[in-house]
Amino acid sequence: MKKAYNFNAGPCVLPKPAIEAAIEALKDFKGTGMSVIEVSHRSKEWEAVMDECRSLWKELLNIPEGYSVLFLGGGASLQFLYVAMNLLENKAGYLETGVWAKKALKEAKGIGNAYAVASSADKNYTYIPKGYEIPTDLDYFHITTNNTIKGTEIHEDMDCPVPLVADMSSDIMSRPVDVSKYALIYGGAQKNVGPAGVVFVIVKDEILGKVSRYLPTMLDYRTHIEGESMFNTPPVFSIFVMTETLKWVKAQGGVKAMYELNKKKAGMLYDEIDRNSLFVGTAAKEDRSLMNVCFVMAPGHEDLQDEFLAFAKERGMVGIKGHRSVGGFRASIYNACPIEAVEALIACMQEFEKMHK
């Protein structure tokens, strides 16, 4: 098989053991003589997968009592709407730190009174706003912990005077999280915990049921809490692979071990970006993401961009072209991206620098 160093932003690299378990389960799921995509979602074999997946979430993130863990369809983008419908009664505040945060705010505005408490739009979302005050009369405050496109990240679980809601699509399971500080955490699986097609939601039960609007059955979190994420047919294959991915995270030593490795990988790559005369990072240093490393050609070397992309591609680098709205380069180095891939990219940057000295 062709060797690829996969830096795609999502869907993206997944652990090899999870892919192998998926191949096996596609052929024969737990000795049933059927594929995992052929069995009934009401079978005991399938229910065991759902139970294991939920338990792994609770164990890995140390989720306290009083929270439910849900697996839904529709992508993180549909959660932008879910959150507002289920929680917005009078007023909601958003931290506008990038493209996804802006999209989340747009959906909330369609439902009620929602606004940006602070924004980093003035500098093209290259930093995380600080020193703003969160009004105490909000129904909730929404943050995007990792800005996948611009490569910034909120590194700490903040104290918040109102229920805190977080889109953690691209940094979930990359570090320990104090779930008790959040009222709701959601994200698409396809960045760090599985394939596309499933969304995770961790919700504090007591924050629900407080809005006066009519909630369509499928858009009411309580439907899915009651149905244990099987009110309707769940995305079985995506959930299966997510479960295998979480088993792998656990076998690596859990989120603490992931965090140490992620800091190491990101540190190496940022060090090279800062050292190498041909490249510069685009995000404010203190806010640099451990997951999505964004950089561009240094001033005066802009004309080398396409040449570097071709040079890196030749050496097996995949997916390092920056998002179409940013340009330059982005290396997404999620949990399952091996340190060898980061080393290969660094070697590539060093070799390219030598060629142009």
Ligand SMILES: *Cc1c(COP(=O)(O)O)cnc(C)c1O
């Ligand atoms: C990718 C991404 C989304 C959108 O996810 P979909 O599942 O494609 O809707 C939302 N938020 C963040 C932070 C993302 O990285």
